[in-house]
Amino acid sequence: MALHELSMASGILETVLEVASKNNAKKVLEVVVEVGELTLLNPDQLSMAFNVLSEGTIVEGAKLKVKVIKARARCNACNEEWDVGLGDLPTVVDHFTFLTCLTSDSKKFLKSVCPKCGGTDFDFVTGKELVVKSIKIEK
Numbered sequence: 021m022a023l024h025e026l027s028m029a030s031g032i033l034e035t036v037l038e039v040a041s042k043n044n045a046k047k048v049l050e051v052v053v054e055v056g057e058l059t060l061l062n063p064d065q066l067s068m069a070f071n072v073l074s075e076g077t078i079v080e081g082a083k084l085k086v087k088v089i090k091a092r093a094r095c096n097a098c099n100e101e102w103d104v105g106l107g108d109l110p111t112v113v114d115h116f117t118f119l120t121c122l123t124s125d126s127k128k129f130l131k132s133v134c135p136k137c138g139g140t141d142f143d144f145v146t147g148k149e150l151v152v153k154s155i156k157i158e159k
C-alpha cells in the first residue's frame with residue numbers, strides 16, 4: 021500500500037473519529053470525502069488504506085465515498101479560469117516531490133499556460149482539496 025494514501029487516510033480517520041465522538045456516535049456508517057485531482061490520490065487505494073486503519077474503531081466497516089474534484093487554475097494577470105488536465109502534470113516525479121512542488125512553486129512543474137493571455141502566473145482554484153464532506157452515523 022502506498023505511503024501517500026496511508027498518511028492521507030489516517031488524517032481522514034482522525035477527523036472522522038473526532039466528529040463522531042462530538043456527536044456521540046456508536047458507529048460510523050459512511051464517510052464522504054472530496055479529493056482534488058492534484059493530490060494524485062488513488063481513490064481505491066485510499067479506501068483500502070482507510071478500511072485497514074479503521075479496524076477496531078467505531079469507523080470499522082464504514083463505506084468511504086471519494087468524490088474527485090477537477091483541477092482548475094486562475095490566471096493572475098487576466099483572471100481567466102481553465103481546467104488543468106492531468107496531461108499538464110509532470111510525469112516522472114514521485115508523490116512526495118510532486119506534493120512539495122504543489123505547495124511551493126507548482127507552476128514550474130506544470131506545462132499549463134493561460135489560454136487567454138499565455139501567462140504562466142496562476143493559482144489553483146480547485147484540485148488540492150482533501151476534505152471530509154459528511155459522515156453518516158448511528159447513535
Ligand SMILES: [Zn+2]
Nearest residue numbers: 095098134137
Ligand atoms: Zn491570463
